Amino acid sequence: MDKIIEKFKALSDETRLRITNLFIKSGKNLCVCELMDALQLPQYSVSKALGVLKSAGFFSTEKEGTWIYYKMNKGNAEIKAIISFLKGYLISEVFSEDEKRLEKRIALRSNDKCVVGIIPEKELLRLIKEKTDG
Amino acid sequence: MDKIIEKFKALSDETRLRITNLFIKSGKNLCVCELMDALQLPQYSVSKALGVLKSAGFFSTEKEGTWIYYKMNKGNAEIKAIISFLKGYLISEVFSEDEKRLEKRIALRSNDKCVVGIIPEKELLRLIKEKTDG
C-alpha cells in the first residue's frame, strides 16, 4: 500500500505533474536544464521534483557527461497503467504552454542531445529566434 | 489541473485509500458506522476522510433517517478511470483484513440497510457470533 500512496503523493504537486506531463506528451528523455526552460522554474526546484518522482519509481536516469537524462519507467506495469490513465486527463493551459516551450527548447538539440545548458532567458530567446529566422 | 491534483492528494493517505478500497471491493453503498468497524477507526476519523474524498468528487451521499450512505460516483469518467486503475493495485494485507471485517458487518444488515449504529467492539463481536452460531 505504501508504494501506491507514494506514487499518488508524487503526482499530487503542480511542478511534479507538469514534469510528468512533459515526458508523457513529448515521449522523450529530458535533462534538467531543458525542463527548467520549459517550466520556467529554478534548477533546484526541478531537481528536487525529479528526485521525488524518481524515488516513487516513475523515472530512472542516464548519465551523459555532466548531463543527466531522465526517462519514464515504462517497463513497470503500475507506472504504465498510471501513464495511460494520465494521458486522458492532462488537460490545462499550463500544460500546453509548457509543451510549447519544451518543443522550442528541444529544437535546439544536436543529434537529439541537449547542447544548451543553463543560460539566462534572454540568451535562450535569442537562440530560439536565431533558429527560427535561419 | 487542480482537479486532478486534488484527486491524487485525496488518494495519497492510508485511511482514505482503505475507504476507497472497501467501496471498490464491496460494490456497496456504505454508512459511516460500517466503515468505522471495518477500519477500526474512530468516527471523526472516518467522517473526515469521507469528507475529503467527497469534495474531491469520489463520492456522493444519500440520507436515510439519521444514517448517511456514501456511494462512489461511477458516473464520472475520470473517477471511473481511476477506479479501474486502482482495481489492479489495491493489494495489501491491510486491505484484505478490512474487507473481511466489512463482510461480517454487512452480514448484520436488514433489507440491505445498516441497523447496528455505533456500538462498542465487544458488542459487535457478540452480534457477529450470534449471527454465525445461528
Next chain:
DNA sequence: CAAATATATGCCAATATTAGCATATAACAA
C-alpha cells in the same frame, strides 16, 4: 592541476496536513 558547468542536496523558515478531542447538527423516538 584548476576552472567551468550540470545536477543534487543540506538547511531553515513558511506553510499545509493530520490526529484527537470536544462540540454541533439533524433526524428520530418517546
Next chain:
DNA sequence: TTGTTATATGCTAATATTGGCATATATTTG
C-alpha cells in the same frame, strides 16, 4: 418537548511538506 443517535465540524498541537538559498558533487575542459 426532551433524549438519543448518526454524522459533521471547529479548534489546536504535532507533524509533514514546500520553497529558497547556499553549497556540494561529478564531469569535462584547458
